[in-house]
Structures are given as structure tokens and as C-alpha cells.
Amino acid sequence: MSAKPEPWQTAEIAGPKKALVITKPEIAAAMIKRAKRSILVVGYLSTKTDKDTGKMIDYAIRLNKAAGIPIVATAHTIQEFVKKGFEQATQMNAMDIGNRLKDPTWKGLDGKGPYDVALFMGLPYYMEFVILSGLKHFSTNLKTISLDRYYNPHATWSFPNLKVEDWNQSFETMISKLGGN
Amino acid sequence: MVKKGLVVKAKELKTDVALVKNLELSIGKIIDDTWDEPMGPTPFPSMTDLRDWDFKLLQRYKPFYLPYCDVCCLCTFGKCDLSGDKRGACGLNMAAQQSRIVLLACCIGAATHIAHGRHLIDHLIEKYGRRIPLDSGGLNIDVEAPVTRLVVGVKPETLQDLEEVLDWCEEQVTSCLSSAHTGQEGNNIDFESKAFHVGMADQVGMEVADLAQISVLNLPKADPEAPLVELGFGVADVKKPTILVIGHNVPSSVGIIDYLTKKKMLGKVEVVGICCTAHDLTRYEPSAKIVGPISWQLKYIRSGLADLIVVDEQCIRADTLEEAQKVKTPVIASSPKNCLGLKNRTNDLAKELVDDLVEAKVPGVLILDPDKAGEVAVEAAIAVAPKRKRFNIIPDLEAIKAAGEACGGCNECIRACPNNQPIPEAMKAAALGDLDPLATILGECVGCARCDSACPKDFSLHSFMIKAGEEKLWEEKFMMRSGRGSISDVEIRNVGGPIVLGEIPGVIAIVGCSNYPEGGEAVAEIAEEFAKRRFIVVLSGCAAMSVATVKDEEGKSLYEKYPGGFEAGGILNVGSCVSNSHIAGAAIKIASIFAKRNLRANYEEIADYIHNRVGAVGLAWGAYSQKAAAIASGFWRLGVPVVVGPHGSKYRRMLLGRADKKEDWYVYDARTGDRVYVGPAPEHLFTTAESKEEAIVMLMKLCMRPNDTTKGRSMKLTHYIDSHKRYFGVMPDDVHLFIRNKMDIPITMKPEILKILEEKGWKETRIPDPTLLKRMIRKRG
Numbered sequence: 001m002s003a004k005p006e007p008w009q010t011a012e013i014a015g016p017k018k019a020l021v022i023t024k025p026e027i028a029a030a031m032i033k034r035a036k037r038s039i040l041v042v043g044y045l046s047t048k049t050d051k052d053t054g055k056m057i058d059y060a061i062r063l064n065k066a067a068g069i070p071i072v073a074t075a076h077t078i079q080e081f082v083k084k085g086f087e088q089a090t091q092m093n094a095m096d097i098g099n100r101l102k103d104p105t106w107k108g109l110d111g112k113g114p115y116d117v118a119l120f121m122g123l124p125y126y127m128e129f130v131i132l133s134g135l136k137h138f139s140t141n142l143k144t145i146s147l148d149r150y151y152n153p154h155a156t157w158s159f160p161n162l163k164v165e166d167w168n169q170s171f172e173t174m175i176s177k178l179g180g181n
Numbered sequence: 182m183v184k185k186g187l188v189v190k191a192k193e194l195k196t197d198v199a200l201v202k203n204l205e206l207s208i209g210k211i212i213d214d215t216w217d218e219p220m221g222p223t224p225f226p227s228m229t230d231l232r233d234w235d236f237k238l239l240q241r242y243k244p245f246y247l248p249y250c251d252v253c254c255l256c257t258f259g260k261c262d263l264s265g266d267k268r269g270a271c272g273l274n275m276a277a278q279q280s281r282i283v284l285l286a287c288c289i290g291a292a293t294h295i296a297h298g299r300h301l302i303d304h305l306i307e308k309y310g311r312r313i314p315l316d317s318g319g320l321n322i323d324v325e326a327p328v329t330r331l332v333v334g335v336k337p338e339t340l341q342d343l344e345e346v347l348d349w350c351e352e353q354v355t356s357c358l359s360s361a362h363t364g365q366e367g368n369n370i371d372f373e374s375k376a377f378h379v380g381m382a383d384q385v386g387m388e389v390a391d392l393a394q395i396s397v398l399n400l401p402k403a404d405p406e407a408p409l410v411e412l413g414f415g416v417a418d419v420k421k422p423t424i425l426v427i428g429h430n431v432p433s434s435v436g437i438i439d440y441l442t443k444k445k446m447l448g449k450v451e452v453v454g455i456c457c458t459a460h461d462l463t464r465y466e467p468s469a470k471i472v473g474p475i476s477w478q479l480k481y482i483r484s485g486l487a488d489l490i491v492v493d494e495q496c497i498r499a500d501t502l503e504e505a506q507k508v509k510t511p512v513i514a515s516s517p518k519n520c521l522g523l524k525n526r527t528n529d530l531a532k533e534l535v536d537d538l539v540e541a542k543v544p545g546v547l548i549l550d551p552d553k554a555g556e557v558a559v560e561a562a563i564a565v566a567p568k569r570k571r572f573n574i575i576p577d578l579e580a581i582k583a584a585g586e587a588c589g590g591c592n593e594c595i596r597a598c599p600n601n602q603p604i605p606e607a608m609k610a611a612a613l614g615d616l617d618p619l620a621t622i623l624g625e626c627v628g629c630a631r632c633d634s635a636c637p638k639d640f641s642l643h644s645f646m647i648k649a650g651e652e653k654l655w656e657e658k659f660m661m662r663s664g665r666g667s668i669s670d671v672e673i674r675n676v677g678g679p680i681v682l683g684e685i686p687g688v689i690a691i692v693g694c695s696n697y698p699e700g701g702e703a704v705a706e707i708a709e710e711f712a713k714r715r716f717i718v719v720l721s722g723c724a725a726m727s728v729a730t731v732k733d734e735e736g737k738s739l740y741e742k743y744p745g746g747f748e749a750g751g752i753l754n755v756g757s758c759v760s761n762s763h764i765a766g767a768a769i770k771i772a773s774i775f776a777k778r779n780l781r782a783n784y785e786e787i788a789d790y791i792h793n794r795v796g797a798v799g800l801a802w803g804a805y806s807q808k809a810a811a812i813a814s815g816f817w818r819l820g821v822p823v824v825v826g827p828h829g830s831k832y833r834r835m836l837l838g839r840a841d842k843k844e845d846w847y848v849y850d851a852r853t854g855d856r857v858y859v860g861p862a863p864e865h866l867f868t869t870a871e872s873k874e875e876a877i878v879m880l881m882k883l884c885m886r887p888n889d890t891t892k893g894r895s896m897k898l899t900h901y902i903d904s905h906k907r908y909f910g911v912m913p914d915d916v917h918l919f920i921r922n923k924m925d926i927p928i929t930m931k932p933e934i935l936k937i938l939e940e941k942g943w944k945e946t947r948i949p950d951p952t953l954l955k956r957m958i959r960k961r962g
Contacts, residue, residue, distance in 0.1 A: 090914070134248070
């Protein structure tokens with residue numbers, strides 16, 4: 001698989017404004033560190049086991065522990081979080097969280113104010129594509145980061161199309177840089 | 182009743198004062214109004230007559246736009262970059278552009294149903310005359326055509342009465358479409374209102390089409406015991422000549438059945454169908470069979486099972502002719518809307534057409550006379566079958582293995598696949614002689630064959646999957662209840678009260694196409710979950726077919742296990758796409774029959790009633806088409822929420838409520854005029870569910886309505902909380918928003934919920950007589 005910034009689904013051409021490629025996971029870690037208030041949106045595909053790796057949901061939990069990022073679990077993903085003993089996630093429909101992130105007056109899950117960075121992983125590619133597009137066009141002061149294995153051009157920043165092992169390593173590096181384990 | 186026109190002719194008229202020759206007197210329209218219901222405020226409504234109602238809904242359910250791309254490319258000013266807060270050369274911004282695209286989709290969808298209706302009615306009038314009475318349920322139905330009565334204020338009684346209704350529909354589509362021209366409408370909410378308007382016209386057009394065919398072709402009339410018909414890839418007897426019909430508009434299929442009947446050959450030729458024309462085919466002749474939904478087209482054609490293909494209109498693959506040629510199957514196109522580049526041979530002798538098809542002088546013909554198409558199809562299929570000998574292009578195992586070995590793993594196939602299926606890995610396995618992964622992919626395949634097109638080595642990957650899964654395909658034999666048509670007045674009388682009071686927890690309409698994220702079985706699972714919980718489950722279109730494809734341990738499909746009536750725990754198939762109008766019709770009839778509200782041209786009041794009282798929700802799990810967009814739009818204007826599967830996110834706009842904004846959830850109490858907080862019920866008007874588990878929980882929640890009695894709300898909450906715990910593993914965090922007083926709390930959950938209420942600082946509210954319309958307040962002064 002190439003690391004070129006091409007949309008994974010061939011016809012999902014975006015632009016002129018396209019996501020910058022996260023060439024090094026350290027960049028993503030730095031952005032999370034710099035964010036005043038970040039949030040991680042985790043879709044149900046993160047509960048599926050890739051043949052070469054563990055479930056991606058484990059990385060979501062480790063990211064939460066490393067950087068204190070609150071998690072929104074879309075669809076039935078919440079069940080897997082709870083099974084893993086992680087009970088801090090908030091269940092919300094993917095469109096609903098997208099719609100709220102768009103709103104600069106939304107006070108967030110904790111009522112303390114809007115978020116400036118939203119990270120996404122585990123949604124169906126095409127669904128994440130359009131939600132990121134909605135946020136690109138209609139949110140104010142929100143940066144989005146796609147942590148999925150495939151380049152998602154409507155994000156502000158996105159991983160390129162990655163091999164599974166490179167993707168895993170990206171998470172390991174990111175979590176390590178954020179001080180987690 | 183409105184009659185289209187009156188023409189009086191006299192060759193010679195002698196009077197005391199003159200002799201008049203060749204007198205012709207034409208009157209455009211006469212009113213013969215025997216319907217004693219008073220005319221409501223919006224007969225034959227224009228594009229703006231219900232705008233205020235739309236704005237009320239859109240104030241609560243605001244659009245969340247999801248652009249595919251950053252540009253508009255609809256005129257020669259463009260392409261225009263609309264990203265951020267930029268505007269195009271015409272002045273349009275991104276929100277307006279997205280709503281314009283939604284409107285365009287709804288216009289295409291509505292035009293398709295309405296043109297379908299027009300074709301049917303023209304054909305039926307030509308063949309049977311204008312004065313055929315309309316009858317969709319005999320004595321069991323007094324409120325026929327509820328959508329038409331409500332929207333335009335007409336009570337049609339004969340075929341000719343439908344013509345004027347269609348005139349109105351066509352005018353609305355034209356007007357709404359015109360507003361999408363560059364330099365016309367510029368406001369996104371007004372575009373949304375127009376999308377609602379054309380969706381409403383779509384519901385009328387669908388009702389007209391189905392009412393006409395039910396009445397004239399004698400399709401099942403509100404029959405809960407409509408016949409069980411066979412469905413599946415393996416249902417046809419391969420020893421018989423086989424005609425495959427594909428599409429939505431049934432006259433040419435009727436032509437086939439009529440010819441077979443006339444020649445006493447019914448049963449000697451297999452007639453099988455794909456998509457909604459298959460629904461209507463089996464409604465007309467239950468011995469006909471259904472192959473499956475739209476995604477079965479390539480599987481069936483490439484397998485060589487059809488000796489002749491007849492296509493009519495809508496949802497037919499554009500490459501049908503090319504695919505059919507590969508397996509030496511002749512094609513008859515029978516609709517002016519889908520001519521496939523074929524020569525129009527309508528006026529040629531049937532025998533000449535048969536000879537040309539049998540001798541393969543032409544790959545297909547266009548025949549616009551349905552009866553002639555039927556005759557030619559039968560005679561040609563009988564003659565072609567022994568020549569073709571089921572010729573197919575499904576490769577053998579060795580060819581697939583060789584392709585697997587030659588596959589370079591470039592990933593173009595998986596990147597083209599809408600469902601990201603792991604085709605490259607499956608090809609690696611195939612190289613080792615293991616076809617199981619390819620067979621697994623077939624189970625979740627939507628049949629688009631984009632993988633074939635993308636493969637740089639031109640491997641026919643979809644055919645590889647068909648070979649890998651053929652054993653299971655041949656076992657596909659299910660039973661589906663044929664489309665029953667409308668819901669009878671008696672059924673509405675029985676359930677109207679329990680629905681409005683919330684004691685039947687909801688009506689779940691599972692409709693739409695087969696663009697599923699992970700196969701069609703999910704639709705059956707969802708349907709059964711609700712039937713078991715004593716909801717009413719109404720089905721149509723491809724979804725109704727998918728529901729049939731799951732059997733229990735006794736080999737029974739859901740249609741054999743659950744009653745076909747509009748009743749608690751019923752699973753009923755209303756029929757094809759145009760039968761969707763009966764679902765809206767049932768909601769409308771509840772207002773008319775149970776609540777005794779006037780229907781006639783009284784749209785706003787009835788929509789307000791339905792929105793606040795009737796716990797109906799639509800699910801289009803595999804929606805793909807513009808028609809599905811129009812159907813959804815018609816439900817939005819009625820205030821009925823619609824949920825789509827993940828691919829539905831590509832409709833580019835959701836209509837979402839904000840449960841956290843208390844100010845959005847006030848209604849008037851019609852008894853007192855007070856503004857009363859009722860909670861987010863229903864929370865959204867249009868949204869996407871990411872997984873079937875989420876769809877189930879969301880549908881349960883969206884059934885709640887402000888008017889629910891405490892008993893009804895308690896029951897609805899029980900289902901919502903129970904399903905939330907079951908599928909999400911946790912208690913919902915918004916349960917306090919749906920409890921008006923402590924009587925709403927499900928008894929078995931009381932301690933747990935009381936604790937939550939305390940934590941949330943919950944306060945009791947009252948249950949109003951809810952309305953969004955100030956004019957409905959009864960207290961004056």
C-alpha cells in the first residue's frame with residue numbers, strides 16, 4: 001500500500017481543500033498535546049479484530065489514558081468499551097456528535113466549552129468521509145484528525161493509506177509520545 | 182369529485198331560430214362534488230402553501246450538511262469552490278448548494294414515480310377505458326386514496342379522476358425542479374421546503390399508481406392473507422424456459438402472464454422477477470417467482486438462467502444488454518424511459534420479432550406495446566431455451582485459481598468496493614484453491630461489480646464470487662407474502678387508539694433498496710426484533726424481499742411465522758415502491774378514522790397530528806436511489822422520522838434535533854394554549870444508523886411522541902431501555918428527557934430510574950394535547 005495521499009475509496013475525490021498527511025505519528029501526538037480541548041470519536045469498526053492485530057478500540061482506550069481525551073462511542077461501540085472495563089465513554093450517534101461538533105456554542109460532553117480538535121477512528125470510511133466534510137465546511141475553529149488506516153481527505157489531518165503493521169506502529173509511537181504505555 | 186372534461190357534439194341541431202351544424206361544445210372541467218367533507222385550507226397546494234409548516238419542522242430539525250466535495254459544477258460559471266464560507270459565481274453558498282442537491286434528488290425520485298403512474302394510467306385507460314371504478318379494498322375500505330384526499334382534496338372514484346391528480350403532481354415536480362436552476366432559489370431552508378413539497382407530491386404519485394394497478398389488474402386488496410410466493414435464486418425450475426423481468430412498471434410482465442394464460446401455457450414457462458416489478462408480477466400472478474432484490478441482477482444474468490430478459494423501468498443495470506449478450510440471452514426493452522439503444526420494433530409483426538431474437542440477428546428489441554412484448558417474450562423464450570442450454574459465463578475452479586495466482590494484489594478492487602470487502606485476500610486464498618473467502622464476500626456483496634471494472638487484469642471478480650457461492654445460491658428458496666396493498670379501515674379502527682395512546686409501541690416501516698453495508702440478513706433481524714416486541718412492522722420493496730431470506734429452524738420465513746395484518750406483532754408487505762404510499766396512508770387514516778379529523782386538503786393539521794401522536798418511524802437500511810430520497814422526503818413533511826443505513830449518509834444532509842437544547846422541544850397545549858416542554862420526541866427527522874444494533878435502539882427511541890399516555894410511554898421506554906442495555910450494554914443517558922411524570926417510569930426499572938432522575942435534577946412536566954400549530958388551540962380569549 002502506498003503512503004501517497006490518495007483517498008482509499010478511489011472515487012471519493014475531495015478538494016480543492018484536502019487533508020494534510022500525517023507523515024509521522026509524532027505530528028499527531030504534538031497536535032493532541034497542543035489542543036486545548038480534544039475529543040475522540042470511535043466507531044464500531046474499531047471493535048472488529050484485524051487479522052494481524054488486536055482491536056483498534058484498545059488503542060482508543062490507551063489514547064484516553066495517555067492524553068485524557070474524552071471518548072464518544074458511536075453506535076454499539078460502547079458495549080465493547082464497557083466489556084473492557086472502560087466506562088468513561090459517552091454513547092452518541094455519529095451524526096449527532098458531528099452536528100454538535102459543528103456548533104461553536106456547544107459546551108461539550110462536560111459542559112466546559114467547545115472542542116478545538118476532534119479525532120476520528122473506526123467509522124465506515126464513506127460515513128466518516130461525509131461527516132468530516134460537514135465539519136470541514138460548517139464548523140468554526142475545529143481541526144479534525146482521521147486516525148484510520150486510510151487517507152480520508154476531508155479531515156484537516158489524516159494518516160495516509162497504511163499497511164496494518166505501520167498503522168499499529170503509528171499508534172504505538174503516538175501513545176508513547178503522549179506519555180502513555 | 183372533479184371530472185376532467187365534458188365534450189358535447191351534435192352533427193345537426195334544429196331550433197326555432199336556427200339550424201346549427203357540426204356543433205362541438207367543450208367544457209374544461211365540471212365539478213360533481215358528492216363528497217360532503219368540507220374543503221380544507223390547501224387544495225392542490227402550491228410550492229409555498231405549506232412553507233410555514235416546513236419551517237416549523239426545520240426550526241426544530243436543522244439540516245446538517247455533508248458535502249461530497251467542495252465544488253459546484255452545475256453551470257458554466259463553474260466549477261466553483263464553495264469550501265468554507267466561499268460563495269459561487271452565482272452567489273450560492275455551500276449550505277444552499279447541498280440543499281439544492283437534496284432537492285434535485287427528490288425531484289428525480291418524484292418524477293420517476295409520477296411518470297410511472299402516468300404511464301400506467303395512460304396504458305390502463307387505453308386498454309380498459311376511463312370509467313373503471315377504483316377499488317383498493319372493497320367494503321373494507323371507505324377512505325380510499327387517503328394521501329390524495331389529504332394533499333389535493335380530491336376523492337377519486339374512477340381511473341379518469343386520477344389524471345387531474347397526476348397533472349398536479351407533474352406541475353409540482355416541474356416547479357420545484359425549476360427552482361434549482363442557477364439564479365433561482367438561494368436559501369437553503371427554502372430549498373429544503375421545496376424538497377418536502379416534491380416529496381409530498383411523490384407520495385400522491387405513488388398512491389395514484391398503486392391504486393390504479395390494484396383496481397384494474399385486481400392485485401391483492403388490503404389482504405392480510407395475500408398469497409405466499411416463492412423467492413430466491415434457486416426457485417425457478419431450470420428445465421423450463423425462463424423469462425426474467427427486471428424493473429418496476431408491471432404492464433409488460435402482465436402481458437407475459439396474459440399471453441401464457443391465453444395460450445394455456447401458464448406453468449410451462451418460468452416467469453421470474455427482480456426488484457419491484459417482481460413484487461407486482463406476483464401480486465398479479467402468484468405462481469410467478471421472485472429472484473431477489475436489485476443486487477441479484479448480475480448474479481442471475483451471468484449464471485445464464487434467463488432465456489430472455491424483459492426490462493421495464495427504474496433500478497435496472499445500464500449494462501443489462503451487454504451482460505445479456507455475453508450469455509446469449511435476448512433482451513426486450515419495454516419502456517420509453519429505458520430503450521437501451523435498441524431499435525423501436527413496436528409496429529413490427531410479433532413473428533418477425535421472435536425470429537430475429539431467436540436467430541440472434543439482434544441482441545434485443547424495443548417493444549412499447551406491453552401485450553406484444555408479452556407475446557414476443559414467451560414465444561422467443563420457448564424457442565431460445567433449447568439453443569442456449571443455460572449458457573453462462575461463470576468460470577470454473579481452475580480459471581479462478583489461475584486468476585488468483587496471477588493477481589498482483591494491487592488493491593484496485595477493494596478500493597472500488599463500496600463495502601471495502603477484502604477481495605485481494607480472497608484472491609490469494611483462491612490461488613491456493615480455497616474459495617471460501619470469495620463465497621463469504623458474496624454474502625455481503627451489493628452486486629455492483631465495481632471490482633470487475635477496476636481490475637487492471639480484467640478479471641471477472643464478481644463472477645468468481647458467484648462460482649464460489651453457487652452452492653448456497655442454489656439453496657436460496659424462501660417464501661414471501663405477496664404485496665397486500667393498502668391498510669383496511671377495519672384494521673385502522675382496531676389499532677388507531679392503541680397506536681395514538683402509545684400502547685402499541687410503534688409502527689416500523691422498513692423500506693427501500695438493497696445497498697446494505699453487511700448483507701440483507703440484518704433487515705430480517707431488525708424486523709423480527711420489532712415483531713417480537715409487538716410493534717407493527719410494515720415492509721415494501723427490496724427490503725420486503727430481504728426479510729424473506731432468513732429461515733428459522735423449522736425452515737419458515739418471517740412471513741410464515743408472523744401475521745400479515747396491520748396489528749401488533751404483524752409483519753406485512755404492502756408491495757412495491759409505489760405501495761409505500763399505503764404506509765403514509767395508514768398514518769393519515771389513523772387521524773381520519775380514529776380521531777375523526779377532516780382529511781380533505783387539510784395537510785398541515787394532519788401532519789401535526791401524526792408528528793405529535795403517531796409513533797411511526799421509517800427505516801431504509803439499504804437506501805441508494807433518488808426515489809428513496811423522495812419517499813423519505815414525503816415522510817419528513819408528514820413529521821415521520823426516517824433512519825437510513827450507513828450508505829444513506831451519502832444523501833448529503835441529515836435533519837437532526839438537539840436533545841440538549843430544551844427550548845427546541847416545546848409544543849402548544851391545544852386545551853390551554855400553554856407552551857409545554859415535551860422532551861425530544863421524536864429526536865430526529867432524518868439520521869443515519871451506523872450498525873443494525875444502533876438502528877434497533879434508535880427506532881425504539883424515535884417511536885416516542887408527546888401524546889403518549891403514561892401507560893404507552895412506560896411501554897415505549899421499556900423497549901428503549903431494554904434494547905439499549907442489550908445492544909449497548911448500558912443504561913441510556915437521556916432517559917430523564919422522556920419521563921414526564923413518575924407514572925411514565927417502567928415499574929420493573931423504577932428504583933434505577935428514580936436514582937437517575939434525582940442525579941439529573943429532573944422535574945415533572947405535564948402531558949399536553951400537543952400541537953405545533955397555534956391555530957389549533959381551542960381556548961379563546
